[in-house]
Amino acid sequence: MQSIPGNLLVEVLLGLYLGLLTGIVPAFVAGSLGFLVRYFTGVTLPGFGVVVLALSIASVQGGLLGLVEPTIAQSPRLLIAVLVVLMLALYAHNQGDKLGAELPRRLSFTRLRQRTLSADVVELVGSVGQVTVRPTGEIHDMEGYPPLSPSLRQALKAGSWRLPADLPLSELEARLEERLRTDHDLGDVDVAIDEQGRATIVAAPPSGSLSRRVPAGKRAVTIATLVPTGVAQGDEVTVRAAERSITGTVLSARTAVDDEHAANATPEESPDEVATDGGEDTEPAVVDPKPNAATAGGPGRATVVVARRDVKPILEADSPRLVVRSRGTSREFEALALVKREGYAIRRFTVSATGSDDEATDFDATAPTADVTILAVRRQGSETGGRRHGWVFGPGIERRLEAGDEAFVAGPSDAIEAFVEAIAR
Incomplete structure (x- = not known):
């Protein structure tokens, strides 16, 4: 077997070196063009055009680097360099074309x-x-x-x-x-x-749950009194101590009937029942009622939030009495009843993030469409990491509805259904 001549081996290595040196820029240009053409037009750039473009750029770059000389042009290293440049350009074009075909259109950080x-x-x-x-x-x-x-x-x-x-x-x-x-x-x-x-x-775990429910500047006082039936957390009450009437808010209430019911709770009533494997019987866990659970009424204890100046009179009273105050009719339910009385419906929906984005962004929230009125909009911003802002109540909404917005609308049922189908997901 004859060995490869030393001069030919040197020419091959020099050709590889020159091809890599001059083929970086043509490969980058070919890959970028392949990606852009395929991504925006969906058409693959022809390979012949890639070859002509790569050779043109390589020749200009070779001239600037002083590689086009008579000795180089007549040696095998030029042919090897050209082959390396073409292979790099075609490979980069193939990868750019593949990336342009696989990358989703209309990519946004919000959708991600x-x-x-x-x-x-x-x-x-x-x-x-x-x-x-x-x-x-x-x-x-x-x-x-x-x-x-x-x-x-x-x-x-x-x-x-x-x-x-x-x-x-x-x-x-x-x-x-x-x-x-x-x-x-x-x-x-x-x-x-x-x-x-x-x-x-x-x-x-819960820690300091009582103190976290006491507003600033207020104090929580527990009194032993006759607790009205149905009192729960949040009820407005009046504590009558001696000749004074002190207003406050109930934080919690417990009566003797509630304690007896908790003590006699059966395993079926307890959600924390644990099945045993035949060993020693364990006493079923007693679940404390929720803080907002209504009491059964009767003698018991109630914790009430009052002003700081009213703490001493309550503690000094011998037998304080608890009277529940009326909050009146809920204005929210009255407003909803009036809307339904006129034959209108209220619907909550989320603006579509796919498919009908153009329709959603072109809809003007300040003007009713097909008898549909925007009542409130809650938007999602990128500055809050995707978290929701507060509700913006109309009219007077300056921006149009965008993908991901939540909205309440009012209007006839048929008009609302058509409106929601058009822009909601």
Whole structure:
């Protein structure tokens, strides 16, 4: 076998070196053009055009680098350099064309943040899609807080929550966090929901729940008195101590009947029942009633929020009496009744983020369309990481509806249905 001559080996190596040196710029240009043409027009740039463009750029670049000389032009290294340049340009063009075909159109950071649920987990209840969110894995303790109690951890792990399926995952997480804070009075909670409706929960136990419900400048006082039947957290009451009448707000109330009911609670009534394996019987856990549960009435204790100056008169009274004050008729229900009396309906919807974006952005929220009136809009901004702003009540809404906005509309039922089908998802 004859060995390769030394001069030919040197020419091959020099050709590879010159091809790599002059082929970087043509490859970059060919890849960029292939991506742009395919992304914006959907047409693949012809390979012959890529070859001509690469050779043109390489010749200009070779002249600027002083590579076009008689000795180089007559040597095999030039042919090898040209082949390397063409291969690099064609490869870069192929990769750019593939990237242009696979990259989604109308890509936006807002849409990337608004991940939605998988269609497999959506349940249709009538014409409304809902999803049942369940925790996955263990309930984790939040760093910097005490660990959760076993009963609270078990209650969270066994829980399930039904939420609207037409919301992005960030909004579902915010709603579930708020529900967990309300239902279990958690000190803090962080929820992450995936596309399959599985929630990863990091929670902190309740701490200082009473003090957090006392407004600034107020004091909470517990009195032993006759508690009216049905009193619950948030009721406005009047404490009559001696000759004074002191107004306050109920934080919690408990009567002897409530204590007796909790003591006689059966395992079926307790959600924290734990099945045993035949060993020693364990006493069923007694679940404390929720803070806002109505009392059964009778002799008991009530914790009331009053002004600081009224604490001493209440504590000095021998037998204070508790009188529930009237809040009057709810104005919200009256307004809703008037709207329904005129034959109108109120509907809440979310503006579509796909498919009908152009229609949604072209709709002017300041003018009624087909007898449909915009009552309020809640928008989502990028500066808040996808979180919702507060409700903006119309009329006088300056901006038009955008993808991801939530809105309340009022009008005839048929007009509302047509309007929602046009711009809602």
